Amino acid sequence: MKDEVTSRDERVANLKGMGASRKRVEDARFTQGKGNYVDDVKLPGMLFGDFVRSPYAHARVNGINIEEAMKVPGVLAVLTAKDLEPLGLHWMPTLAGDKQMVLADGKVLFQGQEVAFVVATDRYACADGVEAVEVDYEDLPVIVDPFEAMQSDLVLREDLEAGADGAHGPRKHHNHIFLWEEGDEAATNQALESSEVVAEEMVYYHRTHPCPLETCGCVASMDKVNGKLTLWGTFQAPHVVRTVASLLSGIDEHNIRVISPDIGGGFGNKVGVYPGYVCSIVASIVTGKPVKWIEDRMDNLMATAFARDYWMKGKISATKDGKITGLHCHVTADHGAFDACADPTKFPAGFFHICTGSYDIPVAYVGVDGVYTNKAPGGVAYRCSFRVTEAAYFIERMIEVLAIELNMDAAELRRINFIKQEQFPYTSALGWEYDSGDYHTAWDKALEAVDYAGLRAEQAQRVEDFKAGKTRKLLGIGLTHFTEIVGAGPVKNCDILGMGMFDSCEIRIHPTGSAIARLGTISQGQGHATTFAQILASETGIPADKITIEEGDTDTAPYGLGTYGSRSTPVAGAATALAGRKIRAKAQMIAAYLLEVHDDDVEWDVDRFVVKGAPERFKTMAEIAFASYNQAIPGVEPGLEAVSYYDPPNMTYPFGAYVCVMEIDVDTGEHEVRQFYALDDCGTRINPMVIEGQVHGGLTEALAIAMGQEIAYDDMGNCKTGTLMDFFMPTAWETPHYTTDHTETPSPHHPIGAKGVGESPNVGGVPAFSNAVHDAFRAFGLRQSHMPHDHWRIWKTANQLGLHG
């Protein structure tokens, strides 16, 4: 074999294992237009379905006339709530323990709500059919403001029994969903009262939308002969969809096959269960033909899950020299018409109580009131773990506000309050156990990299020049030190509708030394086929290029809870490493047998087992694989396969230090990001290039959210941002240059020490951009303004501060 002449370094390089910037194996097909998305699924006789949607945000539906629609050539059926009712499918449970209308049942509660489902032989006929359906609406008063909702006599959800508890306990008002609390309110209030300095502020994180490039859709195909339902779709959690579909439809779970093909971005939008899936399944059962439903952009922005919409009222207290003594937060959370948040079931406000951030805060309290309004349902984690972006934005704004109150430098205020390295594992006042971190090192590295002192000096000069009329541009320095909580999660407290949030990996090594591994997760652009193969390469000694990673087909992949909340690497990545170790353990027995020594007399070396003290005697993984199938080995079953299901003992806590330097034109409200420095610590780094790609993408989404992207409604509940003309998606032109950096603090409880990174840049990026805007105006008295910081809002800030003369 050639192996003898290959050096150890070459063998390591050949693996392309952990730490290698291996090129993404997915990109060849994506960059050549050879991906296979749900809309590429074309089946013989396939029909198309589309929705009649409500133009009103709140109205009674007095009647639906389908006569004209049925006359449109090609239209085969129009489903309404009446047709679904006998099946019990006119309403469906949400992931948050509420229920949601599949099709309008007597009234509509948000603009864009699904009213009827038209099924036709092609898309064009379907669109004509949608237009021909006549709906008799009687409009009702509309509530788009959650504070007003909590005062109003108007009952939005007439289906809910007055005074009865909701899924998360008592409801205070007919438009109230839940109050969820954590921490010690009495002690927190006492700390606030007895502190030298208290800063109070309302921090609003506006409603936005994940807006993946590919919208949501599915193809449902019911084979009436063998009773099997196959469902292709844009699912971030295919196994959960299978179980939910089985529970809802009564079809046995083994008769349902859910396939997530290539997914063109998810960002949380594709976690939810939508009426389109239910209607497609019903339509396929009714017609006996495959039925495809694909949202258009407006459907996606107006009706499928939004993100954020949190009004966070904060109080933070400190000593005169800046040591934080307490944190109090009350959130009014606008959930829209149905509570369809995608959170672990026991956490109706997600992990918002990570809002003590990177700081050692002795006492804290959080209360979140969920409220119904006439807006689209949702509340998904848009490129963040559950409500973690809201939490990070809240604390990073409160720190800035406190710095203003203390007349102190915000970088210094952070430094003196960071949790210290020796305090880890650290239990926060709100109950989380932070696994590891080294915040001071990261912070100092970041400040030095950007020459923080130099930037502050330049800024002071700029303020002078501005006041002297020499410039109309201000300089903002946006700081953020965020701590994430990802990798949901330990089954003891994390489940979705009762399904524990473990994940899984199943590996088969083929006789000639290549392999296939299947996972319970599903990539939507994260590069799993690249990085999970690298984990396995390092664990099993099989080169990553010889490992196929497959996800998304519930008939072949082991059960898992899917991909969102940066959970794939922390959970499925751990399962992958452990399954690899099982392979290696069996391989060791085989190697020892082949080498005629005791199991303990061989040791692992990159891609082989070597006899201790006799390095010329070894068996490579490829040789072992062949033997495992083809040689009778006493006491050892043939084959080389392993399965691992991983229930994480804890969450992981990635963190990072970001600095954004921004120029702001006070006359037009335009901004320019001059510099963006992003230091991420995601523990062990599997593929630095993939990490960098994730950071660039996440920062760009953060830029979008902070600087312009929003789902806005007028007083009538009309969505004003239903197209990409008004919903801000940055192009390469608007995207600044990013400088990435890292420190590496491995997770102590994760098999390979990895923590997850996909969402960090969004979590840390939003406050960094927003803080830069605020910081530019700090010298002129700005404490707080609301995102998104688009041109006119920045202009308004400047105007209100009297900067327009």
Added chain:
Amino acid sequence: MIPAAFDYHRPDTIDAAVGLLAEHGEEARVVAGGHSLIPMMKLRMAYLSHLVDLRDVQEMQGITVDGDTVTLGAMVTQHELITSDALASVAPILREASLQIADPQVRYMGTIGGNVANGDPGNDIPGLMQALDAKFVLAGPEGRRTVDARGFYEAAYMTAREDEEILTHIRFRSVAGMGYAYEKQKRKIGDYATAAAAVLVAKDGDTISEARIAMTNLSDTPIFSEGAGAALVGTSGDGAAVAAAIAAMQADIDPAEDNRGPVEFKRHVAGVMLSRAINSALSRA
């Protein structure tokens, strides 16, 4: 986002195209680049049974510079407005402005004729045409006529063009030697203007001898502000003159609130764009 059914026609002469419009009346519309019309049809805000594609009409192509007369076929794309050196030598403002329209993909398809005939106040070229004092050549069943760009726009999507008429050519005189600038504020690439200003100025020594100013997306039509131009003429373009021009322009515009911002913001930005455009144009005069 699926339009209702329609018939598609592809004539190769102006007369044939006009004939189709006359035959089908309100049910028919011409399509040029399709980048304003097709989205409206997909949103089902426009219903047309007959689309008359002008792509094969050779007479409506091409850029001609004859002495100081410039003639543009209505089917000249926005991309061609950028790449034509002949045009840049007689009216460089067209290149500067076209680079700020939409994005390259839209500009490969979108035409100058579609942009000016559309009547959307957000379109950038109509204001430019008013600054250039362009004439629009219209062909209809009754023959051809010429209309001034400054008199063409009546209200949003309402112009002096009759339904059966086609805009075939655009003519204007060379503005070589005049200082020029097109300043546009937008939220992102591919966005229509929050406010935009087109400025052409000529100087006699240090004194401004001629100034033409037009504003975009600040009323339901483009605004050619004679008052703003007049405020500059006879001055050196100093701060006071620019302030007077801005005040005159602000008296002519009537912006509406939308997602780009409220009225007072737009008025303010209009002033900033105009002041920048004047200063830039003066530096080139």
